[in-house]
Amino acid sequence: MAIVETNNLTKVFGGKFTAVDHISFEVEKGEIFGFLGPNGAGKTTTVHMLCTLTQITEGEARVAGIDVKKQPDEVRKKIGLVPQDISVDDDLTAKENMDLHGKLYHMPKNLINKRIPELLKVVELTDWKDALVKTFSGGMRRRLEIAEGLMHRPEILFLDEPTMLLDPASRVSIWEYVKSLNEQGITIFMTTHYMDEADKLCDRVAIIDYGKIVTIGNPEELKGMLGGDIVTVHTNDREKFLNHIKNLNFITEVLPQEDGIRITVDKGETAIPKLFQEANKVGIGINNISLSRPTLDDVFIKFTGKSLREEKTDKIELYKRTMLMQRRKHQ
Ligand SMILES: Nc1ncnc2c1ncn2[C@@H]1O[C@H](COP(=O)(O)OP(=O)(O)O)[C@@H](O)[C@H]1O
Ligand SMILES: [Mg+2]
Known part of the structure; x- marks a missing residue:
């Protein structure tokens, strides 16, 4: 059964910029569904439309069977x-933050008081309940935010970049x-620009660009579609090598990259010596060669011709967050 259904869902900002372009997909009840894509792909905008935070320009969306445009208040409860x-x-304690959230959702006081300790326990913040959030690490903040998101027992939890900028241990x-x-039955809709995160967590992934x-x-299916191992070669004459190898029978696909060549082969171990032989034949030097199994980034490259660059997104986000924190301090 589908818990999210969209049909040609579209967002146009300012009458001219299409941030989300006629997307149609379903999220099954009970699954962890991921939106994987680079910065600016339209992930947050999609989440905002589904969560009733931004208006849908065109198309339809249903969440938990309810039409987002027609009954936004009903959607919000789910x-x-x-x-x-x-x-x-920052200037409130963990408990105060959760209390505020409950009030914003018009939850009865006794229910708020019951849920707060339950949820703080789930995210292992019980001992920090009276500590100011400004003393928290990035991972602790995120955990508190997750606890807040669960206050009113949603059927589906939207997590927008849940581990962005967190250290590896907090991410895990x-x-x-x-x-x-998810094992307790909550459907998860998450966005990420980290391919490893999408790969490890999601039952299904939509790649968005x-x-x-x-x-x-x-x-697994997406990576399987690539059909083989990936060899990346850097030579002293990319164009010549590209022309020379593109019709060789042990090669499935050749894709020029910014500086090197990305080659899909059946078996990397046997292809590498053959590539050296071929380079020798035409007098080309190989500076660097590496072998990898396909990742979701390779799937992304196959469909878009470019790589998911994590660094860039993280830098932009880090900058945005720093500015936000500074502004708050000066208020
Ligand atoms: N309020 C807005 N007004 C104009 N453009 C916006 C607005 N919000 C987002 N955008 C643009 O829409 C595109 C998609 O943004 P977003 O959904 O935040 O992407 P993502 O979450 O995948 O990084 C970006 O080009 C962004 O600059
Ligand atoms: Mg985003």
């Missing part, structure tokens, strides 16, 4: 959202919470 940007208040702990929430879904499927 969903939890952990936004990409910091949503907890967030992944564990997400998995355990420039507001369009380029492919959708189970991570």
Whole structure:
């Protein structure tokens, strides 16, 4: 059964910029569904439309069977959202933040008081309940935000870039919470620009670029579609080598990259010596050669011709967050 259904869902900003471009997809009840794509792909905008935070320009969406455009208030009761940007208040304690969230959702006081300790326990923040959030690490903040997102027992939890900018250990702990929430029956809709995260966590992934879904499927299936290992070669004459190898029978696909060549082969171990032989034949020097199994980044490259560059997104986000924190301090 589908818990999210969209049909040609579209967002146009300012009457001219199409951030989300006629996307149609379904999220099954009970699954961890991921939106994987680079910065600016339209992930957050899609989440915002589904969570009733931004208006749908064109197309339809249903969440938990309810039409998002027609009954936004009903949709809000069914969903939890952990936004990409910091949503907890630095100058309040963990408990106060959750209390505020409950009030915003018009939850009865006794229910708020019951859920707060339950949820703080789930995200292992019980001992920090009276500590100010400004003393928290990035991972602790994220955990608190997840606890908030769960206050009103949503059927589906939207997590927008749940581990962006977190250290590796905090990322792993967030992944564990997400998995355990999902095991308790909560459907997860998450976005990420980290391919390893999508690969490890998601039952199904939609790869999104420039507001369009380029492919959708189970991570293993998507990687399997590439049909083989990937050899990346850097030579002293890319164009010549490219022309020379492109019709060789042990090669499935050749894709020129910014500086090297990306070659798909059946078996990397046997292809590498052959590539050296071929380079020798035409007098080309190989500076560097590497072998890898396909990742979701390779799937992304296949469909878009470019790589998911994590560094760039992280730098932009780090800058945005620093500015936000500074602004808050000066308020
Ligand atoms: N309020 C807005 N007004 C105009 N453009 C916007 C607005 N919000 C987002 N965009 C643009 O829409 C595109 C998609 O943004 P977003 O959904 O945040 O991408 P992602 O979450 O995948 O990084 C980007 O080019 C972004 O600059
Ligand atoms: Mg985003």
